[in-house]
Amino acid sequence: MNDKSALKQLIDADEFSNKLNLDRKTYGLVFDKRTLNSIYYIIKKFNIDFIDFPISSGKESLVFKVIDIKRKAFALKIYKMSTLKFSNTFEYIRGDYRFDKERINRSNIVYIWAQKEFTNLEDMRKAGVKGPVPYGYHKNVLLMSYVGSKNEPAPQIKNIDTDFDILYNKLKLNIKNMYKKARLVHADLSEYNVLYYRKNPYVIDVGQSVSAKHPRADEFLRRDIKNITAFFLKKNVKCNESDLYRYIKGEEYD
Ligand SMILES: Nc1ncnc2c1ncn2[C@@H]1O[C@H](COP(=O)(O)OP(=O)(O)OP(=O)(O)O)[C@@H](O)[C@H]1O
Ligand SMILES: [Mg+2]
Incomplete structure (x- = not known):
């Protein structure tokens, strides 16, 4: 050593x-x-x-x-x-x-x-x-x-080019599992805090993430949804805040 x-x-x-x-x-x-x-x-x-x-x-x-x-x-x-x-x-x-x-x-x-x-x-x-x-x-x-290759860390999704429809679908399932199964709201979710690794989104930077029971959890969730929707809209993905909110809160799985 x-x-x-x-x-x-x-x-x-x-x-x-x-x-x-x-x-x-x-x-x-x-x-x-x-x-x-x-x-x-x-x-x-x-x-x-x-x-x-x-x-x-x-x-x-x-x-x-x-x-x-x-x-x-x-x-x-x-x-x-x-x-x-x-x-x-x-x-x-x-x-x-x-x-x-x-x-x-x-x-x-x-x-x-x-x-x-x-x-x-x-x-x-x-x-x-x-x-x-x-x-x-x-x-x-x-x-x-460490998320990345030998010489380079995985890029943030803001710096990649990919099929953003596929990426959006994968990310929204991750956010839903984070909310429904881990009972967590990220609270600083954006294209800066999602890495792209082996064709999948990796959620990082969760120091500030809060329990879904936190009194401001819903407010933080809505802000996360706003950021993510704004990013994917720029990438021409058909999405909107209220659909994503309903999807994350809803019981059904795609
Ligand atoms: N496990 C990891 N593997 C590879 N790269 C990572 C990992 N964790 C973080 N990074 C890289 O480091 C950057 C900063 O990490 P993170 O987002 O967790 O910190 P931060 O609190 O946002 O820091 P700051 O906002 O002060 O830059 C990330 O955007 C990502 O590029
Ligand atoms: Mg960060």
């Missing part, structure tokens, strides 16, 4: 920040000591050998492709400690009976995010919804299966 070299790669500021286009400030925010310790914990626990390449660097998270000693690929997602806004975040957790609200505060809420994403990915999996397989989490770091 070579956990030291993986960690060393991570803290090798120049190579890392250049590749990701991170400015000094962002870089400092992400890799505070607690985050480095969490990464180290996951790297050790899952025998991660090295970091292959950065996949994405956004406002709220960083995602890397990492490889374990058996050459299996994973995606390591690191939630940034300081950019998650407490009030926004709390909206998604409040009203979710699965989380112990008394113990959530400003300094530990980012940890809830990784836990929530892990649990949601597990529930989706049990419901047969395609998405990354969750392996583990520690504080603000999540390890899941």
Whole structure:
């Protein structure tokens, strides 16, 4: 096992920040000591050998492709400690009976995010919804299966060309299973958070997803439906919000 070299790669500021286009400030925010310790914990626990390449660097998270000693690929997602806004975040957790609200505060809420994403990915999996397989989490770091080929992560559906009628039908079944079987509403669903892999849509980024019993679940579901319908309409798929809403809420299966 070579956990030291993986960690060393991570803290090798120049190579890392250049590749990701991170400015000094962002870089400092992400890799505070607690985050480095969490990464180290996951790297050790899952025998991660090295970091292959950065996949994405956004406002709220960083995602890397990492490889374990058996050459299996994973995606390591690191939630940034300081950019998650407490009030926004709390909206998604409040009203979710699965989380112990008394113990959530400003300094530990980012940890809830990784836990929530892990649990949601597990529930989706049990419901047969395609998405990354969750392996583990520690504080603000999540390890899941890598979706993509050797050299490239799977593209977001916004960046592909395909038969969008077929894709829409597959995605709507996934959203329905997510709602009916996993009892979850994604709450940030759009063409950015669906990857295209082996001809199938893979739903990602489910940290903010809420239980279908959440007081605002219906509002979030309608917003998801609006985003997805708008995207597929642009791709000339015959669809509309109310049909999709009825399909997801309805008992019948196509
Ligand atoms: N398991 C995975 N395998 C391959 N690529 C992934 C995986 N998870 C995430 N990605 C890539 O990383 C990007 C960011 O991940 P995600 O959507 O989960 O984070 P995010 O919270 O949206 O981050 P931000 O909004 O701050 O960019 C995704 O759009 C996708 O391209
Ligand atoms: Mg995203």
